[in-house]
Amino acid sequence: MFGPLRAGRLAAGRGTVGLQLLSRLFSSLPIIDVGPLVAENSDLAERQAVGAQLHIACRDVGFFYIKNHGIPESTYGKVLTEAQRWFNLPENIKEQIKITPQSHYRGYQRLGANVTRYEGGFQRDWHEGIDLYKEEDIGDVEAQGRPASPIHGRNQWPHQLPSFEAILRTYIESMLTLSAKIARGIALGLDLKEDYFDGQLAGDSYWVTRVIHYPPLSEGTQHRGEDGGITAEASDAAQGAVVDRSVQLSCGEHTDYGMLTMVNQTPDMTALQVRNAQGEWVPAAPIPGTFVCNIGDMYKVWTNGLYQPTVHRVINSHPSASRISIPFFFEPNFEATVRPLPQFCPPGEQPKHAPVRYGTHLESKVLNNFEL
Ligand SMILES: O=C(O)CCC(=O)C(=O)O
Numbered sequence: 001m002f003g004p005l006r007a008g009r010l011a012a013g014r015g016t017v018g019l020q021l022l023s024r025l026f027s028s029l030p031i032i033d034v035g036p037l038v039a040e041n042s043d044l045a046e047r048q049a050v051g052a053q054l055h056i057a058c059r060d061v062g063f064f065y066i067k068n069h070g071i072p073e074s075t076y077g078k079v080l081t082e083a084q085r086w087f088n089l090p091e092n093i094k095e096q097i098k099i100t101p102q103s104h105y106r107g108y109q110r111l112g113a114n115v116t117r118y119e120g121g122f123q124r125d126w127h128e129g130i131d132l133y134k135e136e137d138i139g140d141v142e143a144q145g146r147p148a149s150p151i152h153g154r155n156q157w158p159h160q161l162p163s164f165e166a167i168l169r170t171y172i173e174s175m176l177t178l179s180a181k182i183a184r185g186i187a188l189g190l191d192l193k194e195d196y197f198d199g200q201l202a203g204d205s206y207w208v209t210r211v212i213h214y215p216p217l218s219e220g221t222q223h224r225g226e227d228g229g230i231t232a233e234a235s236d237a238a239q240g241a242v243v244d245r246s247v248q249l250s251c252g253e254h255t256d257y258g259m260l261t262m263v264n265q266t267p268d269m270t271a272l273q274v275r276n277a278q279g280e281w282v283p284a285a286p287i288p289g290t291f292v293c294n295i296g297d298m299y300k301v302w303t304n305g306l307y308q309p310t311v312h313r314v315i316n317s318h319p320s321a322s323r324i325s326i327p328f329f330f331e332p333n334f335e336a337t338v339r340p341l342p343q344f345c346p347p348g349e350q351p352k353h354a355p356v357r358y359g360t361h362l363e364s365k366v367l368n369n370f371e372l
C-alpha cells in the first residue's frame with residue numbers, strides 16, 4: 001500500500017514530475033467511501049485508511065466521487081428541483097437579485113454573463129447562475145482591523161421562491177460540515193495532524209456556492225444547428241473531442257481556485273468532463289448517492305505541486321433537457337496565508353509557489369469572472 005507517510009518523502013524526491021504525469025493518465029475517477037470521516041465515533045485507523053485513498057486520488061487524478069457522505073437525498077435532491085423551478089421564473093424576476101459590483105459580486109448572473117478567459121480573449125459560458133459566499137458585514141470586518149474587500153457583504157438569496165431559499169440554506173450548512181470533514185481526511189492523507197486545516201487556515205472557510213443552470217447548448221448562439229439541434233462540433237466535444245478555446249461551451253475549461261469542490265448534479269445527464277495528462281476528456285457521469293469532488297489551487301501551493309488542480313469543462317449536448325449543478329466550494333479563511341509546507345520542499349531548493357493570501361487570490365479571480 002502507498003501509505004500516507006510516504007507522501008512527504010516522494011514529494012521531496014527527484015523525478016516527481018515525471019512520475020506524476022505518468023500517474024495522471026486516469027481513464028475513470030475513483031469512488032471513495034468517506035463513511036469513517038463522517039461517523040461520530042470511527043477509529044483513527046479507519047479515518048487514516050480513507051485519508052490514504054484520498055491521497056492517491058488527489059495526487060493521481062485531482063477528482064474523485066464520495067459515497068456514504070451522510071447527506072440525505074431530501075437535501076441534495078430537493079435543492080436541484082427547487083433550483084430548476086427558480087430558473088424557470090421570468091428573467092425580470094430573476095434580475096431582481098442581479099449580480100453587480102454594488103452587490104459584492106453576489107447574486108444572479110444571466111446567461112452568458114460568466115466568462116472563461118484564455119490567452120487573447122474570452123468566451124461567454126452558456127449558463128446562468130446564482131453566486132453565494134460566506135456572509136460578513138463590512139462594518140464587522142473593519143471592526144476586526146481587516147481591510148474591506150469588494151467581495152465582502154451579504155448574499156442576495158433567491159427569496160422569490162421561499163421554499164428554495166430555505167432548502168438552499170440547509171444544503172449549504174450540510175455541505176460546509178461535510179467538506180470540513182473531507183479536508184480532515186485529506187490532512188491525514190498528507191500525514192498532517194487531522195485538524196491541520198482547522199483554525200487559522202480553513203476553520204472559518206470563505207465558502208462559495210454556485211447554483212448553475214445549463215440550458216442545452218443547442219439554444220446557445222454558436223451551437224444552434226440548422227435543424228434546431230446541436231452542431232457537430234458541440235456533439236463531438238460532448239464525446240470528448242478537443243475543441244478550440246474560442247468555441248462556446250456550457251462552461252469552458254478551467255481549474256478551481258480554492259481547496260475542495262463538491263458537485264451536486266442533475267442525475268442521468270453526463271456533462272462534466274475532466275482532462276487527463278494525455279489531454280483526453282474523461283466523463284464525470286453522475287453516480288446516484290455520490291458527489292463529484294475535486295481539489296483547487298490551494299492544495300497545489302500547500303503540497304508544493306504534489307497535488308495539482310485538474311482541468312475540467314461542462315458540455316450539455318442534450319437536445320432539449322436542462323442540467324442543474326450546485327457546486328459547493330470549501331475554501332480557506334479569507335485572511336489565511338497559504339504557503340508550501342516545508343516537508344514538501346526539497347532541502348536547498350526554492351519552493352515552487354510564493355505564499356498567497358487566500359482573499360487576494362479569490363478577488364483576482366472573481367473580479368475577472370464576468371462581462372456584466
Ligand atoms: O457544473 C459542473 O459540473 C461543474 C461546474 C464547475 O466546474 C465550476 O463551477 O467550477
Ligand SMILES: [Fe+2]
Binds near residue numbers: 254255256261312
Ligand atoms: Fe470548476
